[in-house]
Amino acid sequence: MASPLNTLRFPLHGERLIEASAGTGKTYTIAGLYLRLLLGHGPAIEEGEEAGQPSAHERPLSVTEILVVTFTEAATAELRGRIRARIHEARLAFMGRESTDPLLTQLLLEVEDHPLAARRLLAAERQMDEAAVFTIHGFCQRMLKQNAFESGALFETEFLTDDSQLRLQAVSDYWRTEFYPVDKTPRQLGARALAEPRRPAAGDEQLARQQRAGDTACAGGRDPWPSAIRWPWPASRR
Numbered sequence: 001m002a003s004p005l006n007t008l009r010f011p012l013h014g015e016r017l018i019e020a021s022a023g024t025g026k027t028y029t030i031a032g033l034y035l036r037l038l039l040g041h042g043p044a045i046e047e048g049e050e051a052g053q054p055s056a057h058e059r060p061l062s063v064t065e066i067l068v069v070t071f072t073e074a075a076t077a078e079l080r081g082r083i084r085a086r087i088h089e090a091r092l093a094f095m096g097r098e099s100t101d102p103l104l105t106q107l108l109l110e111v112e113d114h115p116l117a118a119r120r121l122l123a124a125e126r127q128m129d130e131a132a133v134f135t136i137h138g139f140c141q142r143m144l145k146q147n148a149f150e151s152g153a154l155f156e157t158e159f160l161t162d163d164s165q166l167r168l169q170a171v172s173d174y175w176r177t178e179f180y181p182v183d184k185t186p187r188q189l190g191a192r193a194l195a196e197p198r199r200p201a202a203g204d205e206q207l208a209r210q211q212r213a214g215d216t217a218c219a220g221g222r223d224p225w226p227s228a229i230r231w232p233w234p235a236s237r238r
């Protein structure tokens, strides 16, 4: 059942869903929940079915045990920066035993051992470069790589958001292998590409060779481009 969110009371176990629109404090809240996971903070839940149960995770977590996933590279960078800044602010608050920030002031009241909290937060600050704050695709790629044997993925893979270079390379390769050896004028080449060759059946090597030479090309036909262009291309590279 939906209920208003209180960052310091939100249960940190089980599956939980927070829904909110842009600019309403999602990133702020995530940084607050992250702090609580590091500190093992979590007073008893006050209302609802789970009333009386602690809202804390079962034990304090380290930076390397928390995964944060978001959509874009930009959001990832912002999130990492905001979590890092929040941990720093909280550590200074626990060291100085005071804060003007309402959330941190409340945390100071509810976390008993301030020196221990400050040590945990310092350790977290030092580990932030290893923090698992990823985009969804970044996380998936990392998992495939870390478990390369089980996933059958190559060790050396690269995630591309722009495949135009690969397309250009494929077109250039095609052009060189298919058109350089053909002893025809550009006009004849154009006619060949527009013609509709019969797609060779598997093993129909002779027809494939004839078509490669352009001998059986016939004019006309519907939608000649896909088959005319694809058929000589090795299946493995399509």
Ligand SMILES: Nc1ncnc2c1ncn2[C@@H]1O[C@H](COP(=O)(O)OP(=O)(O)O)[C@@H](O)[C@H]1O
Pocket (backbone or CB within 6 Å): 020, 021, 022, 023, 024, 025, 026, 027, 028, 029
């Ligand atoms: N509970 C809050 N108390 C103080 N400032 C808040 C609170 N929630 C959000 N903010 C501030 O409001 C702004 C927008 O919040 P943000 O977490 O970036 O929103 P979202 O991630 O949902 O787009 C930020 O500057 C954030 O620090």
Ligand SMILES: [Mg+2]
Pocket (backbone or CB within 6 Å): 026, 027, 028
């Ligand atoms: Mg945000």
